[in-house]
Amino acid sequence: MWANRYFVFWLVILLTTALALLAAGQYISWGWMLIPLIFSGIGIRDLIQRKHAVLRNYPLIGHFRFIFESIRPEIRQYFFEGEMDGRPFSRKKRSIVYQRAKADVDSRPFGTELDMQQGGHEWIGHSLSPTQIASHDFRVTVGEGRDQPYSMSVFNVSAMSFGSLSANAIRALNHGAKKGNFAHDTGEGSVSAYHREFGGDLVWQIASGYFGCRNADGSFDEEKFAVQAQSPQIKMIEVKLSQGAKPGHGGVLPAAKITPEIAATRGIPMGVACISPATHSSFSTPIGLLQFIEKLRQRSGGKPVGIKMCVGHPWEFFGIAKAMVKTGIVPDFITVDGSEGGTGAAPLEFVDHVGMPLQEGLLMVHNTMVGIGLRDKVKIGASGKIITAFDLARTLALGADWCNSARGFMFALGCIQSQSCHTDRCPTGVATQNPTRARALVVPDKAERVYRFHQSTLHALQELVQAAGLPHTSALRPHHIVRRINDHEVQLMSNLLKYLQPNDLLDGNYRYQVYEKFWPIARAESFHPEF
Structure with a gap:
């Protein structure tokens, strides 16, 4: 599985090395090196960067995920809306988590995307006399x-x-x-x-x-x-x-999945399924x-x-x-x-x-x-x-x-x-x-x-x-x-x-x-x- 994840990366590295040898032997011009060298650099950067786990695990090919993510507001309506509705978690809520975790602005222009006339829609009533709470550390x-x-x-x-x-x-x-x-x-x-x-x-x-x-x-x-x-x-x-x-x-944790660290933490023996x-x-x-x-x-x-x-x-x-x-x-x-x-x-x-x-x-x-x-x-x-x-x-x-x-x-x-x-x-x-x-x-x-x-x-x-208009979360009622x-x-x-x-x-x-x-x-x- 390790080889599968890194296959494209190693293929690019080998291609770059091979072209370098051919160029050194004057069989081809050094210009052939440019694109493979760029991709090799991207792959190496993916492996050593510390921000994106997907790229660290999938150098080069992991970029396809971010390409699709960048255009998803446009393609979602045509390809994903119906499919995602039945899945265990909505894309919208997942996006909210990502935005807040990355400290991105999560405000939205042009109003809501929700159908407020749909049965089941919920909201919280607001006051004409809002409160000012000193801290969000409830x-x-x-x-x-x-x-x-x-x-x-x-x-x-x-x-x-x-x-x-x-x-x-x-x-x-x-x-x-x-x-x-x-x-x-x-x-x-x-x-x-x-x-x-x-x-x-x-x-x-x-x-x-x-x-x-x-x-x-x-x-x-x-x-x-x-x-x-x-x-x-x-x-x-x-x-x-x-x-x-x-x-x-x-539940059962199969014996093959029990590592020495898991065994020590749980107080169980190695080589025996954990029940x-x-x-x-x-x-x-x-x-x-x-x-x-x-x-x-x-x-x-x-x-x-x-x-x-x-x-x-x-x-x-x-x-x-x-x-x-x-x-x-x-x-x-x-x-x-x-x-x-x-x-x-x-x-x-x-x-x-x-x-x-x-x-x-x-x-x-x-x-x-x-x-x-x-x-x-x-x-x-x-x-x-x-x-x-x-x-x-x-x-x-x-x-x-x-x-x-x-x-x-x-x-x-x-x-x-x-x-x-x-x-x-x-x-x-x-x-x-x-x-x-x-x-x-x-x-x-x-x-x-x-x-x-x-x-x-x-x-x-x-x-x-x-x-x-409330002083604390404890004041919230049905x-x-x-x-x-x-x-x-x-x-x-x-x-x-x-x-x-x-x-x-x-x-x-x-x-x-x-x-x-x-x-x-x-x-x-x-x-x-x-x-």
Whole structure:
């Protein structure tokens, strides 16, 4: 594969050398050297430049991508519009990330390209009395009242593991997070040396494989956890129950793909496939889950501990809520992962048809915490195709306290969505363990882009919040967001979505069918309902 990427470059070099020998022997004139020499120089420059990962991996031929990119506004209408509509991510949002990461001006002349009469179009209401907010560094305190609470940015890097991403990608993300003072979720692959190199804030995700804190048989090792959790760089602990890309599905990292670095990071042996079970072995009931959370909180020295999940059966989450009421053990946060999210490979049916989308999952988690009177004690994070400042504003208005983004920060790293992550042949060095491909990603340059994307997006969020006449993102509510239903009807999101009042579930005021039907049968003692 290395030869394929460099074939044209080496062909030009050989041609230049051959022509030079012929010219030296006076078989041809030196004028024949001009064009091959120019192309040789371009190829050498591509290899040593540090700005474009595609050119470092594909000298000479990589320029075709930038040629097509430069004319895409003209050719998109004729060739790409329909094709891109069905793909997992819109070209428009990807362009926004690239512009902000590169510090390009992202203002647009001649108005919007959106069809504002189309059903589903949304906007935020503006005020005739806009506010002036001193800073775009919006933050929320997680674990208030704990020994080590964390002041968290409202926009952070979502979970992506070392192993899924290259070492250079992890280094660039964490360096950018350090510079911008936002959090970097480790993903289930544990904390690698590359996460630690620049000292950016980490959310350590612990999944069913207990990577980084496991015994030889794959069970949880409390002592190993305690040692690693004491690191001041680790700000929060996240117990992953499921993920949006493939909820309810385990994972396998084939033995052939396990490098010595991955083995050391995860605490697994070389030469054996790495299994991520679909369920945890440390608990099997809602009460057991909360007891596990309390154990992690104590052994970490009082750091915030929470759960991450893509919501599935309502009665299972209601059982967790009932367990909170029964035991008095409350997670510090819940990260809701929408089924539309996920940057990793997953079976097609799981990608399209398993798990609740973010809006429905977020609404259920928020409503349930309100209904049991614990919303002020449990912070809620959200992830699932959140990229733009409006995505942030909308999600915060619907009930989240902060948002995470995976693909947005991948695009900031230079990902071009080639969808070759599973092949280990990522053209930009983002999602590969091939060292020659990964070297194309230059850490200082991409860390700066990660930082700029974060800062520019929050600055845009600041402008939206100011335009709405609000003092902070925490003041966003569903009635600030408007949705077009059809050609002649619009509705406030507060009228379209159903919200509970404080303590409704405790008082038996179920209000809506999902609670009326499933709350009574949910059990704190089991994930299985009491039919």
